[in-house]
Amino acid sequence: MKRKKIPLTEQLGVHTILFAAFLVMAIPFFWMVSTSFKNPDEIYIFPPRWIPHRPTLSNYIELFESVDFARPLLNTIIVAVVSTFLSVMLSAMAGYGFAKFRFRGKEKLFLMVLATLMVPGQMTLIPVYLILNSMNLLNTYAGLILPGVASAFGIFFMRQFIMSIPDELIDAAKIDGAKEFFIFLKIILPLSKPALATLTIFNFVGAWNSFLWPLIVATDEKMYTLPVAISVVQGQYGEKIALQMSGSFIVIIPIIIVFLFAQKYIIKGLSMTGMKF
Amino acid sequence: MKTRLSAILIFIGPALAIMTIFILIPIALSLLISVTDFNVYAIFDWRNASFIGFQNFVDLFLDSIFWKALFNTFYALGVAMPLTIIFSLLFALLLNRGATHFKSFFRLSLYLPSITNTVAIAVVWAWLLNPRYGLLNWFLGIFGIPGQNWLSDPKWAMPSIIALVVWKAIGPNMLLFLAGLQNIPDFLYEAAELDGANRWKQFLHVTLPSLRPQMLFVSVMLVIGYLQLFEEPYMLTKGGPLNSTISIVLYLYKQGFYQFNFGYASAVAVVLFGIILTLTAIQMRLRKYQE
Numbered sequence: 001m002k003r004k005k006i007p008l009t010e011q012l013g014v015h016t017i018l019f020a021a022f023l024v025m026a027i028p029f030f031w032m033v034s035t036s037f038k039n040p041d042e043i044y045i046f047p048p049r050w051i052p053h054r055p056t057l058s059n060y061i062e063l064f065e066s067v068d069f070a071r072p073l074l075n076t077i078i079v080a081v082v083s084t085f086l087s088v089m090l091s092a093m094a095g096y097g098f099a100k101f102r103f104r105g106k107e108k109l110f111l112m113v114l115a116t117l118m119v120p121g122q123m124t125l126i127p128v129y130l131i132l133n134s135m136n137l138l139n140t141y142a143g144l145i146l147p148g149v150a151s152a153f154g155i156f157f158m159r160q161f162i163m164s165i166p167d168e169l170i171d172a173a174k175i176d177g178a179k180e181f182f183i184f185l186k187i188i189l190p191l192s193k194p195a196l197a198t199l200t201i202f203n204f205v206g207a208w209n210s211f212l213w214p215l216i217v218a219t220d221e222k223m224y225t226l227p228v229a230i231s232v233v234q235g236q237y238g239e240k241i242a243l244q245m246s247g248s249f250i251v252i253i254p255i256i257i258v259f260l261f262a263q264k265y266i267i268k269g270l271s272m273t274g275m276k277f
Numbered sequence: 278m279k280t281r282l283s284a285i286l287i288f289i290g291p292a293l294a295i296m297t298i299f300i301l302i303p304i305a306l307s308l309l310i311s312v313t314d315f316n317v318y319a320i321f322d323w324r325n326a327s328f329i330g331f332q333n334f335v336d337l338f339l340d341s342i343f344w345k346a347l348f349n350t351f352y353a354l355g356v357a358m359p360l361t362i363i364f365s366l367l368f369a370l371l372l373n374r375g376a377t378h379f380k381s382f383f384r385l386s387l388y389l390p391s392i393t394n395t396v397a398i399a400v401v402w403a404w405l406l407n408p409r410y411g412l413l414n415w416f417l418g419i420f421g422i423p424g425q426n427w428l429s430d431p432k433w434a435m436p437s438i439i440a441l442v443v444w445k446a447i448g449p450n451m452l453l454f455l456a457g458l459q460n461i462p463d464f465l466y467e468a469a470e471l472d473g474a475n476r477w478k479q480f481l482h483v484t485l486p487s488l489r490p491q492m493l494f495v496s497v498m499l500v501i502g503y504l505q506l507f508e509e510p511y512m513l514t515k516g517g518p519l520n521s522t523i524s525i526v527l528y529l530y531k532q533g534f535y536q537f538n539f540g541y542a543s544a545v546a547v548v549l550f551g552i553i554l555t556l557t558a559i560q561m562r563l564r565k566y567q568e
Contacts, residue, residue: 006376011376014371014374014376014377015377015378017367017371018368018371018372018377018379018383021368021383021386021387022382022383022386022387024444025386025387025389025390025444026386026389027405027412028390028398028401028402028405029389029393029401031401031404031405031412032398032401032404035404043410044410045410046409046410046415047415048410048412048415090291090292090295091292093287093288093289093291093292094288094289094291094292094293096288097280097284097285097288097289098289101280101284101285101288101289102279102280103279103280103282103285109289109293113293113296116296116300116301116304118553118554118557119300119304119550120501120504120505120546120549120550120553121505122505122507122526122529122546122549123303123304123307123546123547123549123550124299124300124303124304124307125529125530125533125546126307126310126533126539126542126543126546127302127303127304127306127307127310127543128299128303129533130306130320130323130539131298131299131302131303131306133320133321146295146299147299148299149295150291150292150293150295150296150299150300152296155292179284180280180281180284180287180288181284181287184288205392208394209392209393209394209395209396211394211395211396211508212507212508212526212530215534216534226394226397227394227395227396227397230394230396230397230400231396231511231512234400234403234512241404244400244404245400245401245404247397247400248394248397248398248400248401249397251394251396251397252393252394252397252398255392255393255394256389256392256393259389259392263385266392267452
């Protein structure tokens, strides 16, 4: 295709719009970081000061010393890591079963799994609360983790991927006497690495950011996760803006780091889900 | 050859068992609880709840706050959904141009808000929107525009929430549109150009029809997502001022976990489920009709 000359005004206009969008997206993050290093007297200055003149770590120190942010940080790491691992494993196992096993009623069973995607999570909020309560699992790690680990989306996602693995590979292994477990470990899992990576990242981000469930399951301070803790900090320390900003920064930064390392998986996963629809 | 039952149980069993306990049984329970007067006395002894038929739904119908929550949720959906689609598509088009520079940088910055924690970033937004010391009112002041009490003025509270919602939603939808745009073959545009179509006509008659699958996916997901609006109003306004930002899910949460009216809150959940099912079915039907 021949290259047309693009008018300078168009180039200028496009890049101005994109730069404005960049500012709108970036300023809240910048302002959060900047405020979190400010002394109280620098916060209530008008017009606002972009960079603190006398940056301080005191907000972060207060966050860990008097608010005890370490506990929710630890809780969130435990819950996010364990639930991501369990969820990815369960999805891969069930996805393998639905993709490659042969048994009667498989399609119907799979449809039932998919049908749960239609149900909003809030529909199960109260019953799950009651079930967890009757199992004495409120305010426990199990209560925070278990309700979310079986995901219809994850099973669907893994099934779609595993279906593209040729049957011949599996049949050849079976002729050599391999059992399903061996095939899963030595053939399916290694060949599914891209899908596993994508699902892991999606689940981790989801578990890290989850709010409504921990809010009802973890009512005891000791079991707070980061989002719950930050919402409590906002309520209790309404005047301490810098403290709130340092808390928000700690909640947000791990996900940004994960994202920067795993960008390509997220983008690939997103376009995969969109295409299959 | 059929797979052995033991293998089926080992591989599919655990996921199905957990789904049964935490999704299937709760769905049934939810329907059941919605026709009872389940309240705080029944939490530790379920026998204290009794069947009251459709009383909860009748009460809901007469509950002005519930209507307010319905109105607010649809207000948010009706404004945020078109804005999200327009902005996502606009940025996807700009990033899809051959002559645009710094593509991955702009893509990253547009995407970043969507993965950040809503609760934490809402705390930041509350600070940005602070009437006296917030950045937004300072910025408007430069142009001589008077600042507002964004979150405590019933007129501005919902638009403020919608702004945060759209700000967060643009990234992933932009990526979906971008993937769709990259799949449109060049020859379609070349043919349109030969027919004398200008760029606007090419957009209307080539680009938009080719994006139909992405458009459907995005709009179904946005409807489902926005109907479940919760974290933004919970963090920014707690539903106030004067219930001007209370959403269906926030009302459900308040009825359920402030007042422990589990029966009543379950009725709210059932209504929400009904609305989501209906709207999704309509969107699917429209898609079939279009084809």
